[in-house]
Structures are given as C-alpha cells and as structure tokens.
Amino acid sequence: MDSKVYKYMDWPEIEAVVYGEEATPRDLMAPRMTADGVLVQGFFPDADSVEVLVDKKTYKMEQQDEAGYFAAMLPMRKVPSYQYRITKGKEVCTVNDPYAFPVQITEDEEKAFCAGVYYHAYEKLGAHPTEIDGVAGTSFAVWAPNALRVSVVGDFNNWDGRCHMMHRMPMSGIYELFIPGVGDGAVYKYEMKLKGGAIQLKSDPYAACTELPPASASVVKDLRNYEWDDAAWMGAREKYKDRHQPVSIYETSLTVWKNAQELVDYVKELKYTHVELHPVMEYLDEDAGEYSTFAYYAPDRRFGMPEDFQQLVNALHKENIGVILDWTPSHFPRQEGGLELFDGTPLYENPDPSMAIHPMWGTLLFNFESPMVKDFLLANAFYWLEFYHADGLRLDDVDSMLYLDFGREYGQWRPNIYGTNENLEAVEFLKHLNSILQKNLSGTMTIAQEDGLWSELTGSVEDDNIGFSYKWNNNWAGDFLNYLSKDPIERQYVHDQLTLSMLYTYCEHFVLPLGSRQTGDQESFMAKLPGDEDQKMSQIRAAYSYMMLHPGCKMMAPDKEAPEELKKFVHDLNELYVSQPAMYQMDDDYEGFEWIQLMKYEENVLAFLRKTENPDETLMAVCNFAAVPYENYQLGVPFYGKYKEIFNSDRKEYGGQGVVNPRAKTCRQAECDEREYSVTFKIPALGVAVFSCTPGKKPEKLAVAAKKPETAKKTTRKVAMKKDSTKKAAAKKVAAKKTPAKKTTTAKKTTAKKNIKKDIAV
16 A cells, blocks of 8 residues: 555544545545645545546546545645546446535525525526536535535436446535536436435425426536527516506416427417416326426426427517416425435425325425525526516415415414514515515516415505515305306395495505406306306307406416307407406506496496596497397497497307497487486396497587586576566575585485495495
8 A cells, every 4th residue: 555645544534434424525535735745635436446637647536445446646736637547347437536626606695595595596406518628527515404425317327326426515515516427417416414324315396397207306407508589579578567457367387288389389379478387397296287297397208308398488479478487485295205304304395294285285384594594495486587588477375475474373483573373474574575576676576476465465565565566356156156157037135245345445465366267267157157058158258358347467267178169259359458448557556446336236238438637548348148138229338429239258269149229329319327428228138238439429419418508497497587576586586595505415316326435346
C-alpha cells in the first residue's frame, strides 16, 4: 500500500461511506491538493481494480478497503481532468468522477429556498440534463433533510445505492449530485437510509417526467429543446388582469380526447375563450383519479411525453384559447414512494397526526408552516404558468386549506393562536401565491373552489384579503339547479333561488360553474330536469343562456358527443357573449345590470338589462322558465328606440320550437314595469330571448301627447273658475289643496317601490 495515500485516509468517514451512512461524500471523495500531489479516491463496490486516466497516462489506484474503496496519489501540482476505468470481472467501463464537479445550487438559491421564496426551484431541484466543463450528465437535487444518506439509483448503476451517494447541503438539507453520463430517458429513484437503519425508495418530487403508470419511477427528461410559437398570445394575455374581458371556459379532462388536435378543434369550433383541464399532473391511483396528484411537476404520461403537453398548450394559444389547469395544493395521496414520510419524517405533511389527514378523502394535508413546503408549491405554480405557458390555476378544495375545522367534529381540531378556526399559515401561503403571481406573471389567473363563507376571497392582498382572481360561485349553481329541478308549476314557490345571487354577486369576482361537478354529463344533467326529452333540452339551453347573461365569468362542460343542434347553440351563445361588451365589460359594476321584471314569479319570467357606459350597447334579456310560451308579452324598456332580437334559445336550428321574433320593433308609449315605454314580443317556453336596444329620437307627436293631459286640466280649471260663483271658487281652492296631497302620496309610493326595487337589485 502506498504510504503517501495511506496517511491521508480518513477512516471514520471511509467507514461511513462503506456502510452507506455518509451525508457529505464530496468532502471526502472530491479530488484535492496535498503536499504529495493530487489525491483522488472513490467507492467502487465489487470492483476488482480501478485506474485513473489522465490524458494518455494511467495511474493504478490502491484498494484501501475490501468493500471497494480505492485511492491514488497523482504526481501533479493541480487537479487535472481525469476518468476512472473500473474493472469488474470481464466488464470494464470508463466514467467521470461525480465528486469532481462543484455544487450546482448557489448559496443565494439555497437561502431563498429556505425562506420559501425560490420561485424557480424547479430549475435546480429534480433531475436536469446539463453539461459541466464539457462533460454531459444530469444534475440531481432533492430535499430530504432528515435522511442519514440519499443516493441516486437507476439502471445506470444497477440500482445500487452505494454507487452515487449525494452530498448534503448543510443550510437546507438538500442533497445534490451531478452524475456524468446519465442523460435523457434514464429511469431513477432516490434511495434513502433513514434514522434507525431502514432503507426506502422514493420518486423525485420535482421530477419532470415519470414512467407510465402504474410504474412510479422518475425519468430524466431534457425540456430545453421545445420551441414555442405562441408569443402573440403570451404578450397579449396581460389584458385579463383588469377582469373586463370575456371569459367562457370549457371544462374537460384529457382522458376523453383521442389526441390534442381533437380537443383544440372542438374548443375552437364552439368559440370558447378558455379551456379548463382536470389535473394534468401524474397520478397513480385509477380509482381516486386525476385529483390524487402523485408527481406535481410531471405531465401525465398517459397522454404522452412532456413535449406533447407543451404542443397542446402551444396549439391552443395559436387559436387564441387560454389554458387553465386544475391544481391540488391542499392535499396529496398516501402512496408508497410518494411524499408521505418522505425522509422518514412528516416532511411535506402536517406534523400533527390529528390534523394531518384530510377528513373526507383520507389524503394528507400539506404542512403550510414549513417555508420549504410552501416553496415546493409556489415553484410548482410558477412551473405550470411560466414553463408550460398555462394561463391560470383553479385551486381545488380551498376550504380544507382555509379552515382548521373543515370536515371535523367538535374536539377533533385545535384552534389557532387567536382561538378561531382559520388556518393562518395556509392563508398567508395563498396571499403570497396570489400576490407574487400578479406581480411576476400579470394576466394569469387563480380561481378558488371554496364553498364556505370566507369573505372577499377575491379582494386585493393589499387590503388584507386573499387575492384570488375569481371564485367559483357554487351557491349560484346550487340554487339555480335546485330551481330547475322543480316542475315549472312549482317554480313560483322558489323564485327567489333565481334572483338571490344578485344580492351578493358584486361581493366577489365570480366564475359561474355549470361544469361536470355541478351537472354531470348530459345524461345526468337531463335526469335532474322535469319534462320530456325536448323540454329537458330546452331547459339545458335556457340554463346555459341565463348563465351567460348573468354577471360573472362562465364555465360549462357539455359532452364531446353532444347533439349537433346543441353544439350550434353553444357556438352561437359564445359568439354572442364575446361580441357583446354589455355581457362582460361591467360584470363587477352595479351599473352593468338592471332589473326590468324581478317578481314575475307566477309567470316564471325574469327580464333585465345588461349595460355598458354606451347606451347603444345595451341588451335586454327575457328568461321564461315556464312550460308555456307567451304570445304578446309586454316589457317595459329603458328608453325610446328599436328593439331587435339577436339571440333566442328556441330557434329551430338549436332543436327548439321556433318561437322567435324575426323583426325589430319600435317601442310605444305604454307604461309597463314602471317605465314610460314598452314593447311586446313572443317569449318561448323554457327559453331565453336577447334583444339589442338602439336608442332613437323621440317623435315630436309623442312629446306633445305627453303634455296634452296637463294642458287640458289647466284650461278646464281656468274656465271653471270664471263661471263658478265666489263660493264655488272657494270650494275649488280647498279641493285644489287636497289634490296635491294625493299626488304627493302617490309619488311617495312610487319612490318607495323604486327604492324597494333598488334594494332587491343590490
């Protein structure tokens, strides 16, 4: 044995390497200068011999431990570029020394990760093919602070955890290692030795790709080569930050489409502005489905490779269709190889066993007290919105994040430091998420699925609110669908379920959901409705029409195999929506909506206006949820002018009966709905009609006619006063005093009615 090498051997550390308990192997095995030359050493289990190759020279390494620990002293004054030639029986391979390469995570990046503000952690954690000093390989990094030892294992080292032990960064507990020669497509996992000696295999939480389920290993994937072609869309999406743009969302799952182009063509054909996809992140449990996310950074392999998902987003953007992804940052499944007890301790999950398990699903709730766990989720949001160009995230199950007592009985939860049920750490996480996305990725949106009563969920973070872009209005959907489930004769008794939403619709920025969770597929939707098949279809069209006219963004999920008539209807309804500013421009303004007929409960009719600041853009909508049509239905109108039907859900091309109004009408001076002018139209059964309102110049004769009654009264009064005696004149004066009093009373009643009307509208 070379005495020069022997005296530099750190036997306690070598023993830790041999027994697989070394957390900082680079400190021992990285090449270093000594007084005698350059010391190189490494652990090569089961190797017969190892040589160091420097240029054309070969240096034999001495075995220091029979388990396979070798060392050599190179007679040089600086560390050269070198390789190892390893011989195992008849097998000979040449490799670079992984410990000769420096740490790839900077100190600033590590500090940001520990603080929970490393928004691009996915660029360093996980597996990243790269080239260092001309050597190609893959840089691995995983956060496992409580593991005794972490190794990268895969086909490239015969799944032997002794071969590539990772180096622990002391500040964060991140283990990292660059492995030369490992490239795109390599299958890997992390082998961890835990306190107590147990060995476990874990998939990479930051993996960009996985094996095809049910296999759960991670896959090295080079994502640097895809060339995006959606610059026009990405540059224009900032416009959505003002919430004054049309947003009509088609909700779907990738599982129902044969390929990406089929989905793109369908959404384009029906004129939606956005598509919302059920989670596209990898999952393993077929029974639990897409919402049981296993790999948060990996697109589901069932639909192809990561570049296939990039291609889908790119294709949608080129058709001016935004992409919203369902996201599950509240809880994760309990699956072997997943996040549960990741390093042998409750790392990602809530460390309190009584509060860790989701009371409804049996999954594990994230630990929002940990800055590193929050960074995992924050970086994940940036990853999908920035790297994959998604335009929004719909956060699933926000209730379980906000409320400590969600789904729990008394005594099963502990209040916060203030004695209340708010999860303060989760609230701060959501505020952080929304504020940083609005700042860094302006125009992207976050949508909360929250069925509780949290106030001002979409208020600004600056005002100490949570800052979501929108919130699902499940209360509206529940009330509306309950109303529709009643027989039309019985609907008059629950009329308030149609109108109640206007009392709170301006308290938040809402998405109106008539999606798969609310209605199911078309067969399920029809089963909720009374009547024969034609009547059920009429009510589906009426439901979508009313939703489109109600303030708020829209979301629906008609079947891919829907009848052609329904597809034509949805196409025209979306086209109406995006072409009429009154239907979206003032969704968050009281002045954008005005009731005409609010209390026609016996007729099952609602009539209202959608408005902008330009009267020429005013729309009048009439919704009839009765099973009978109205032939000459009178409506008060906002001003003198022409009223033309521009949309009717009962058109024959939609499968309706054809009760439509083909010609425009000029209103007449006939008071109705406390308005001076009115118009009469046909209103279809179980249908919705929409009219454009074009102001016109009031004819002179109408103005004169309006003054005649008042002039006649004055003339009559003057003649009577001349003919009557003094006594009768006195009596007239007394009567004249009484008459204004009656008028005043009438005026007060009218004012009161108007005030009541305004209060109801609020």
